[in-house]
Every structure is written in C-alpha cells, then in structure tokens.
Amino acid sequence: MRNEDFRRSTGQSGGFPQPAHMVNCLTAPAAPALLWGAVFTGMNSMQGGAVSARSFAVNAAAIYTYGALQCPLEAVHGRRSLLHNGLAGGLLGFVGVERGAALMVLVLLLVLLLVLLVLLLLLLLVLLLVLALLLLLLLLALLAPPLLLLLLLLVLVLLALLALLAPPLPSPPR
Numbered sequence: 001m002r003n004e005d006f007r008r009s010t011g012q013s014g015g016f017p018q019p020a021h022m023v024n025c026l027t028a029p030a031a032p033a034l035l036w037g038a039v040f041t042g043m044n045s046m047q048g049g050a051v052s053a054r055s056f057a058v059n060a061a062a063i064y065t066y067g068a069l070q071c072p073l074e075a076v077h078g079r080r081s082l083l084h085n086g087l088a089g090g091l092l093g094f095v096g097v098e099r100g101a102a103l104m105v106l107v108l109l110l111v112l113l114l115v116l117l118v119l120l121l122l123l124l125l126v127l128l129l130v131l132a133l134l135l136l137l138l139l140l141a142l143l144a145p146p147l148l149l150l151l152l153l154l155v156l157v158l159l160a161l162l163a164l165l166a167p168p169l170p171s172p173p174r
Contacts, residue, residue, distance in 0.1 A: 019119060019122045019123070019126075022072065022075075022115065022118065022119055022122075023119065024071070025067075025068055025071030025072055025075070025115070026068060026112075026115060026116075026119075028067065028071065029063070029064045029066070029067025029068055029071070030064060032063065032067065033060045033061070033063040033064035033067065034060055036059070036060075036063050037056050037057075037059040037060025037061075037062075037063055038056065038059075038060075040059040040063075041055050041056040041059050044059075062092055062096065065088075065092060065111055065112075066088050066089060066092055067088075068111065068112065068115065069087070069088035069091065069092075069111060070084045070085060070087075070088040072115070073087065073088070
C-alpha cells in the first residue's frame with residue numbers, strides 16, 4: 001500500500017493517532033490472530049508438541065499483540081515501515097525468549113490495558129471539551145444575548161477561515 005493510500009485509509013497524516021484509528025488497531029488484528037494462532041498450534045502439534053488451549057492462546061495473543069503494537073506506530077508516522085515490524089516483532093520475541101510465555105502474556109495484557117487507557121483518556125478529554133463549551137455558551141446566554149450572537153458570528157468566521165486554509169482533499173483514484 002502506498003503512503004497516500006495508507007493516510008487516506010486511516011485518516012492520518014502523522015502525529016497522534018485518532019480515536020477511530022486506535023479502535024481499528026484493537027479490532028483489526030483479532031481475526032488474523034485467531035487464524036494464525038490455530039495454524040501455529042497445528043504446526044507445533046505436527047512437530048510432536050501437545051495441542052492445548054494454552055498453546056493456542058499464547059500463539060493467538062502474541063500475533064494479536066504484534067498487530068496491536070504495530071498499528072499505532074504506523075499511525076504516528078503516517079506510513080507503514082519495516083522498522084515498525086521489527087520493533088513490534090523484536091519486543092515480542094525478546095519477551096518470549098528471555099522471560100518465557102507467562103510473562104509474555106502479562107506484557108500482552110498490559111499493552112492492551114495501556115491502549116484502552118489511552119482511548120478512555122481521549123474520550124474523557126472530548127467530553128470535558130464539550131462540557132466546557134456548553135457551560136461557556138450558557139454563561140454567555142445568561143449574561144448578554146447580543147454578545148452570544150456576536151460570539152457565534154465570530155465562531156462561524158473562524159470556521160470559514162479554517163475551511164479556506166485546510167489542505168485540499170486528495171482526488172479519488174481513477
């Protein structure tokens with residue numbers, strides 16, 4: 001996928017990931033993780049290993065975490081990169097080899113909790129901003145109705161200026 005296609009599909013141009021993209025980062029790796037967790041568990045059994053729910057869970061969790069770690073890195077840089085694959089895979093490989101599978105599952109859960117915490121903080125920030133805006137509008141409506149109309153006119157002018165200064169949308173592919 002080209003960089004322009006990636007930016008268009010994620011709504012990212014680099015910088016802090018958007019909440020919608022972060023939700024996608026948490027949900028998109030689930031199906032591939034289940035599929036490839038089953039494949040790797042089957043390959044392990046063909047090599048003489050025991051088939052167990054634990055081995056499937058460890059395989060699926062590792063693949064899920066790999067995808068969940070890689071996705072925000074891509075959003076921050078605004079493009080896919082081999083470096084992101086190396087960082088995500090290297091971290092999981094290091095934890096798996098150095099500490100054993102039990103600690104790897106713990107790290108996977110901690111990463112998931114961290115991502116969920118970031119999403120909750122973003123939601124809280126949006127709610128606080130909306131509440132502050134509503135309180136400001138209520139205060140202005142109580143104090144001076146003509147001032148409120150002037151403020152609304154100013155907001156509309158600022159929105160029009162932002163619309164003029166915004167970069168043009170990319171043309172659709174032909």
